[in-house]
Amino acid sequence: MSEVITKLVIDCETGIQSVVPLTPEELEERALMAAQAELDRQAREAEEAARLAAKASAEAKLSALGLTKSEIAALLK
Amino acid sequence: MSYIALANITLSSAASSVTFSNIPTSVNGVALRDLVLVIDGTASVGINVSIFFNNDNTTSNYPYVRMIGNGSTTSSDTANPTVIGDLQTTRGMIKLSVMDYSATDKHKTLLSRFDNPSSVLGAIALRWANTNAITSLRVRDTANAATFSIGTTFALYAIAG
Amino acid sequence: MTMQVIQHIELGSAQSSITFSNIPQTYTDLLLVTSIRDTSGGFQLLLLDINGSSSNRKWRSLFGNGVGGVGSQTETSGNPANTIALVNGAVGGPISVVAYTSAQLYFPNYSGSSFKSFSADSVTENNSTENYNFIEAGLWEQNSAITSLTVKTTNTVAAGSSATLYGILKGSSGGVTVS
Numbered sequence: 001m002s003e004v005i006t007k008l009v010i011d012c013e014t015g016i017q018s019v020v021p022l023t024p025e026e027l028e029e030r031a032l033m034a035a036q037a038e039l040d041r042q043a044r045e046a047e048e049a050a051r052l053a054a055k056a057s058a059e060a061k062l063s064a065l066g067l068t069k070s071e072i073a074a075l076l077k
Numbered sequence: 078m079s080y081i082a083l084a085n086i087t088l089s090s091a092a093s094s095v096t097f098s099n100i101p102t103s104v105n106g107v108a109l110r111d112l113v114l115v116i117d118g119t120a121s122v123g124i125n126v127s128i129f130f131n132n133d134n135t136t137s138n139y140p141y142v143r144m145i146g147n148g149s150t151t152s153s154d155t156a157n158p159t160v161i162g163d164l165q166t167t168r169g170m171i172k173l174s175v176m177d178y179s180a181t182d183k184h185k186t187l188l189s190r191f192d193n194p195s196s197v198l199g200a201i202a203l204r205w206a207n208t209n210a211i212t213s214l215r216v217r218d219t220a221n222a223a224t225f226s227i228g229t230t231f232a233l234y235a236i237a238g
Numbered sequence: 239m240t241m242q243v244i245q246h247i248e249l250g251s252a253q254s255s256i257t258f259s260n261i262p263q264t265y266t267d268l269l270l271v272t273s274i275r276d277t278s279g280g281f282q283l284l285l286l287d288i289n290g291s292s293s294n295r296k297w298r299s300l301f302g303n304g305v306g307g308v309g310s311q312t313e314t315s316g317n318p319a320n321t322i323a324l325v326n327g328a329v330g331g332p333i334s335v336v337a338y339t340s341a342q343l344y345f346p347n348y349s350g351s352s353f354k355s356f357s358a359d360s361v362t363e364n365n366s367t368e369n370y371n372f373i374e375a376g377l378w379e380q381n382s383a384i385t386s387l388t389v390k391t392t393n394t395v396a397a398g399s400s401a402t403l404y405g406i407l408k409g410s411s412g413g414v415t416v417s
Contacts, residue, residue, distance in 0.1 A: 007253055007256075009257040012259065012261045012262060013262065015245065030393075033318065034278075034393050037283055037393075040283075040317065044281070048303070048305070051307065052305070078240070079241075081412070082410065083414040085409070095416065100414055101412040109412075117346035147298070148311060149311075168352070169375065190357055190373065192298075192375030193298070195296055196298070198300055198373060198374070200300075228352065230347055231416065234240065
């Protein structure tokens, strides 16, 4: 049996908490959102990795040119 | 009771400034420690909003540091003392806290968040270089030219401690 | 009393969302404080529906991640219109421990008859070098009063996540005058 995905609703007037299964439309919306979010997450992590790699490469090249660590740090600040 | 409503106003006409006066250091025997000011609304044009305590209008007494984003770029500056945030012609808000406002042995520090969903948002840390207890605060357009619009609300709270 | 708890919930099991419905209209402002984690790995999104809808939203964000990544986005940046923040997911990728994201949302004049502002602040502290401090300026472009708030994440809100809704009531005391 597949897992039933539910949402929690709290009625602020009465305090009654209800666990409600999602409708087919809500399930479809969740699936679409999750798929897009996964792509966005991968893109975000790839962008961050590329940025860090470019920064490391730049620091290595500056060092090869003879700049000291403190000079590189001041330049990149 | 630790969170106490002190005063509030909803503008029924445009106003160049809003002043909260006679701010006490205690209410019903409960000592008050921090202030919270919430501004929600708009201005006649996009403005920086300044704050002044106890009629001290010397801008150099209000150094600040700001971080700001506009939806694509970010920046940080210390260029505009007295400023607590922005208000625009589209709805936005400013929420700030003043720590230890009733103390008489320290400068007063303020943390502000300003939020304009169609323009800029950010955070500010500001210091009032004065050891007096805060008894009044006034907010206005930094350039002293524009007005807060009708319907804009200002609410002042105190936190006991 | 100026600030009161309206409702508080801590999840005993994972749920797709947490909804505060039938919010009383007797306060001035709302404060929603959450401690949230998603069940999927890595950083995920924290989302907010107002009155059951993710539409009619404008937002602008400012964030930093502790490893040199800073940025500012809007609702047109590619994230969903109801994005509020990033949250910790399960252990994996940049997430090294089980940790919940703290997020706080403030809604002034939530029961008024004009568009609704809100302010959001969050942090994803998870004991690793990459974390997000994420602030957002939000606007719900509807004149209706806010009667429900739904908090959800990209996938599923993990067990142990909690949310507390406070009501704040403006008033006068202490002889303060305003002009």
